[in-house]
Amino acid sequence: MNICVISGSTLGSAEYVAEHLEEVLKTQGFSTALFHGPELDDVIDENIWLIVTSTHGAGELPDNLKPLFEQIAASDKDLSSLRFAVVGLGNSDYDTFCHAVNKVETQLSEKSAVKICDSLKIDVLHVDDQEQFAEDWLPQFINAL
Numbered sequence: 747m748n749i750c751v752i753s754g755s756t757l758g759s760a761e762y763v764a765e766h767l768e769e770v771l772k773t774q775g776f777s778t779a780l781f782h783g784p785e786l787d788d789v790i791d792e793n794i795w796l797i798v799t800s801t802h803g804a805g806e807l808p809d810n811l812k813p814l815f816e817q818i819a820a821s822d823k824d825l826s827s828l829r830f831a832v833v834g835l836g837n838s839d840y841d842t843f844c845h846a847v848n849k850v851e852t853q854l855s856e857k858s859a860v861k862i863c864d865s866l867k868i869d870v871l872h873v874d875d876q877e878q879f880a881e882d883w884l885p886q887f888i889n890a891l
């Protein structure tokens with residue numbers, strides 16, 4: 747079983763969390779692939795996506811994740827064999843707290859991909875150790891595989 751970890755990040759926080767989760771998955775014996783802001787062609791053959799994304803702009807995806815989701819929106823591919831989970835980083839000072847998570851969930855569900863567990867929304871205003879916080883959530887994802 748290969749787990750494809752996809753990060754969307756501007757200044758690196760979500761990228762660090764993605765790298766950490768990938769390391770933990772590897773130590774638990776999973777085979778993994780890590781992509782920072784991939785193109786659809788890079789990840790379309792993978793069946794499990796763990797997406798780690800921050801939110802920017804007014805509830806937008808980070809710039810490096812926009813191309814992937816634009817390509818998904820423009821594609822007529824059915825993604826029903828894709829299972830996914832989402833980890834978001836955001837700041838609860840914004841009304842659009844972690845809206846990138848909602849966008850990812852909506853867009854993938856529209857293409858019939860299957861969300862396998864509740865998403866994690868990390869509030870960087872209150873959570874200092876975001877990598878550990880995400881690691882603590884990881885069993886939910888693993889148990890749903």
Ligand SMILES: Cc1cc2nc3c(=O)[nH]c(=O)nc-3n(C[C@H](O)[C@H](O)[C@H](O)COP(=O)(O)O)c2cc1C
Nearest residue numbers: 755756757758759760800801805836837842843844
């Ligand atoms: C210009 C700017 C806009 C932001 N907009 C949002 C937002 O709409 N919603 C949210 O939850 N967080 C927002 N944030 C907070 C970031 O998501 C948060 O700082 C996150 O840790 C950034 O991670 P990154 O370095 O991986 O991009 C914003 C941050 C900046 C600098």
